[in-house]
Every structure is written in C-alpha cells, then in structure tokens.
Amino acid sequence: MTKDWVRWHRDYETPGSSLARRLTVVQDYLGRALGEGPLISLCAGDGRDVLPELARRRSVRAVLVELDPELSRRARTTAAELGLTGVDVRTADAGDATNYRDAAPAQVVMACGVFGNISETDVRRTVAALPSLLEPGGIVIWTRGRGDSGADPSDAVRGLFAENGFEEMAFARPADARFRVGMHRLVTEPGPPVAGRLFAFRAPQPPPGRGGRVAR
Ligand SMILES: C[S@@+](CC[C@H](N)C(=O)[O-])C[C@H]1O[C@@H](n2cnc3c(N)ncnc32)[C@H](O)[C@@H]1O
Structure with missing residues (x-):
C-alpha cells in the first residue's frame, strides 16, 4: 500500500489548515535563507514551498526531487509557467543521493515532509x-509533525542537527498545531560525498479496527 x-x-x-500554516512558515524561512543558491528539495511534492521564492530570484538554480509522477509533473508545469529555466524537477527517488548529488553543493x-515518514535510523543517516x-x-x-502524546520527535531531530555540525537559526513550534519547522545552518566543514541509501518512506499503516496495527 502506498500513500x-x-x-x-x-x-x-x-x-487555516495546519498544512497551509506550515507552508507560510516554510516560505518565510526560505525567504530568509536563500541567497545565490543552488537549492535542492528532497521529496519536493508539487514544489509550492520553493517555486514562488525561486521566481523572485530567477538566477537561482534548483533541483527538485519527487518520486510521484503527477506531483513532479505539477512542479515542472508551475516552474515553466513561472519561467524558471534554472529549475530541474526530477521524478526520482530522493532516498538515493546519486539522483541529485550532481546538484551539490547547495546553499x-x-x-x-520527510522525517515523519521514515525510520529513526533513516532520519539519523x-x-x-x-x-x-x-x-x-x-x-x-x-519539518516534523508530532502525535497527540509522548515526546515531541522534533526535539530529537534538533539534537541530530546539533550533533552533525549545525546551529539552529529558527524553530517554529506553534502551541495550537502539530507541525514543527526548523532552519539549521552548517557551521562545520561540509562532509565527503554522500554514498549509499539515505532513507525509504515507511508503508502507511492501516486505520485501527481494520485488523491492522494502530496508526503511527
Ligand atoms: C509529506 S509530502 C511533502 C511534500 C513537500 N515536501 C511539502 O512539504 O509540501 C512527502 C512527499 O514525498 C514524496 N516521496 C515519497 N517517497 C519519496 C522518495 N523516495 N523520493 C522522492 N520523493 C518521495 C511523496 O510523493 C510526497 O510528495
């Protein structure tokens, strides 16, 4: 089963939906972060979080990596409508960095929408x-979402960024929403070229009562 x-x-x-509110925060952070580029977007969806900002800075090159053919088609269409010739939308697996390593180093x-859909081991990797x-x-x-109870998983993600040479520039944790958005800057030397698989999305869990496990 795929989602x-x-x-x-x-x-x-x-x-006013949580996702619409999250988008506002992500776009605000990107407006503050983006300089001359380039940009890489992992699991880019339809690209709505980055394409408007890229349209304001037409010279920035970007690679958007999205597995779903319909969403990547939409991102490609929007980029073309915005006249963004420097945007390359790849219908590809972002869990395999060989699909976009050529676009590095990115600014x-x-x-x-990635860390909540992969295992803790994959988040760490x-x-x-x-x-x-x-x-x-x-x-x-x-970004990272949270459930109704228990520890907020975004704190573990923030800890991983700290462990890997990043400093936190901004973090949003609205009291009335489950989304979290973080922005971290690399303050150590960039690492050696990435090798091997980084992550794979977990299969969605069936809803409770259908003979399956309780949804995560
Ligand atoms: C939660 S959505 C986030 C989309 C977008 N980043 C956003 O925040 O609006 C996750 C996206 O990841 C895509 N996806 C799932 N597995 C992927 C993979 N291995 N490589 C690239 N994209 C993937 C899905 O098709 C989906 O569009």
Whole structure:
C-alpha cells in the first residue's frame, strides 16, 4: 500500500489548515535563507514551498526531487509557467543521493515532509549526510509533525542537527498545531560525498479496527 500524496496536498488549499500554516512558515524561512543558491528539495511534492521564492530570484538554480509522477509533473508545469529555466524537477527517488548529488553543493536543502515518514535510523543517516550536500554555511529547512502524546520527535531531530555540525537559526513550534519547522545552518566543514541509501518512506499503516496495527 502506498500513500496518496496527491490527495495529501489538497489540505494546502484549506485556508487555516495546519498544512497551509506550515507552508507560510516554510516560505518565510526560505525567504530568509536563500541567497545565490543552488537549492535542492528532497521529496519536493508539487514544489509550492520553493517555486514562488525561486521566481523572485530567477538566477537561482534548483533541483527538485519527487518520486510521484503527477506531483513532479505539477512542479515542472508551475516552474515553466513561472519561467524558471534554472529549475530541474526530477521524478526520482530522493532516498538515493546519486539522483541529485550532481546538484551539490547547495546553499539550501529542503527536507519538508520527510522525517515523519521514515525510520529513526533513516532520519539519523539523512541528517548526517546533509553536510555533504551543502556548501560551507549552507542551510537546511526541515519539518516534523508530532502525535497527540509522548515526546515531541522534533526535539530529537534538533539534537541530530546539533550533533552533525549545525546551529539552529529558527524553530517554529506553534502551541495550537502539530507541525514543527526548523532552519539549521552548517557551521562545520561540509562532509565527503554522500554514498549509499539515505532513507525509504515507511508503508502507511492501516486505520485501527481494520485488523491492522494502530496508526503511527
Ligand atoms: C509529506 S509530502 C511533502 C511534500 C513537500 N515536501 C511539502 O512539504 O509540501 C512527502 C512527499 O514525498 C514524496 N516521496 C515519497 N517517497 C519519496 C522518495 N523516495 N523520493 C522522492 N520523493 C518521495 C511523496 O510523493 C510526497 O510528495
């Protein structure tokens, strides 16, 4: 079973939804972070978080990596409508860095909607690999959702960034929403070229009561 990510994107259209609010924060952070580029967006969806900002800075090159053919088609269409000739949308697996390693070193890497969908081991491996995708002083913008109870998983993600040579530039934790958005700057040397698989999305869990496990 795979998740319907096209459907997931529909929540962006509901004013005031958590996803719409998250988008505002992500776009604000990107407006502050982005300089001359380049930018890499992992699991880019339809690209709505980055394409408007890229349109304001037409010279910035960007690689958006999105596995879903419909979402990557939408991102490609929007980029073309905005006249963004420096944007390369790849319908590809972002868990395999060989699909975008040529775009490194990036000034900004986007990892939004990724960490909540992969295992803790994969989060650890991915954050550890991010320095190898960045130029010195490069910036990562990331998101993480939380459940109703227990520890907030975004704190573990922030800890991983600290362990891997990043300093926190901004972190949003609205009291009335489950989304978190972080922005971290690399303050150590970029790492050696990334090798091997970084992550794979977990299969979605069936809803409770259908004979399956309780949804995460
Ligand atoms: C939670 S959505 C986030 C989309 C976008 N980054 C955003 O925040 O609006 C996760 C996205 O990751 C994509 N995806 C899942 N596995 C992927 C993979 N291995 N490589 C690239 N994209 C993937 C899905 O198709 C989906 O569009």
